[in-house]
Amino acid sequence: MKKILKISLWVILGLVFIATLYFLYQKSKPKVTTYKIEQVAVGTIEKRTVATGKVEPRNEILIKPQMSGIISEVYREAGDQVKAGDVIAKIKVIPDLVNLNSAESRVQLAKLSYEQALNVYNRDKELFEKKVISKEEFEKSTLQMNNNKEELKSAEDNLSLVRDGISSRTASYSNTLVRSTVTGTILDVPIKVGNSVIQSNNFNDGTTIATVANMNDMLFIGKLDETEIGRIHNGMPMNITIGALQDFKLTAELEYISPKGKEESGAVMFEMKARVKVPSGVFIRAGYSANAEILLQQAADVLTVPESCVEFSGDSAFVQVLTKKEPQEFKKTPVKIGLSDGINIEIKEGLKKGQEIRGAEIIESKKVTVEKEG
DSSP states (O other): OHHHHHHHHHHHHHHHHHHHHHHHHHHHSOOOOOEEEEEOEEEEEEEEEEEEEEEEESOEEEEOOSSOEEEEEEOOOTTOEEOTTOEEEEEEOOOOHHHHHHHHHHHHHHHHHHHHHHHHHHHHHHHHHTTSSOHHHHHHHHHHHHHHHHHHHHHHHHHHHHHHSOOSSSGGGOTTEEEOSSOEEEEEOOOOTTOEEOOOOSSOOOOOOEEEEOTTSEEEEEEEEHHHHTTOOTTOEEEEEETTSTTOEEEEEEEEEOSSOEEETTEEEEEEEEEEEOOTTOOOOTTEEEEEEEEEEEEEEEEEEEGGGOEEETTEEEEEEEEETTTTEEEEEEEEEEEEOSSEEEEEESOOTTOEEEEEEOOOOOOOOOOOOO
8 A cells, every 4th residue: 555655656746847847848948929910001191180179150240239228029039040131129219308308399399480480481472472572582481481390390200219219211220120230140139028228339338139140151260289380371171070960071271370379278279260161051050169180291102001010229210021921030121211190100211012011919818718517
């Protein structure tokens, strides 16, 4: 029995010794690293930058009243299309008592003067027909009567304007009717029936009745960092992506760059504006958040490789050109690089189309076997 145990122990020790030798042998073997092989291709490299901002109408026109009073009617609402001259709201005039009394007194005086002139005219007319007075004297009384009649009518119109804001002469273009001054879309109507409004003057901007804008003339208004503002210029094309309109892009043309930057969160930002080309049948709402993609540089039909394949040493760049596939062998080759988009890079000299170069290391994934119970 003891002899069997001794033999078993020696066998176990022998197996452990053999396993240790095998492990040390495997560990001492040189590790073979396999790399992904990339090909030199012909393509286009584009360097772009992105500016964030909003899409706004070029001009938002504030419609102001031409007199003070209370809103009695509102005929339009936000989203309505209007033409220049369309009525948006109506104002009920609240007359000033001093001006009202003055206008009423003027009417009374004008009425008395007219009645007196009318009596003189009628009397002179009878005398002229009887040839008692000359034609010249009759014409004077006729002129005086017509003047007083016109003064009475003017006084009555003035009283109507002070009291009601409208007269027989101005009924078609009364200041009580607030009209749109431009053709476009109403963006906002901030007033309601019963609100008091003030006319615009030298001391007050006046109450805004509505905001109107041409929604076919839109601008992208955004900001760009100072490190990139020097590489853009008026007339540059850009693509506008609107978050609310997925998978839909608009084209735009840069037309304004602010000459002065503003510091925001430690960076100097410059405002920029671009004219957005709105296709027919597409409605863009004011205030949409958007991103503008600007093409800064482009290299078309050039040799390209993944930028991760390029190695740098000082001011020099190199790639590892494949010379043997099994086992993999490479030759360090200097290259002259050009434009990069962050993924691919332009190769100006040192490589030819179709050449194979070393890419990223291939890491083999270990297979894990999980035994299921039952």
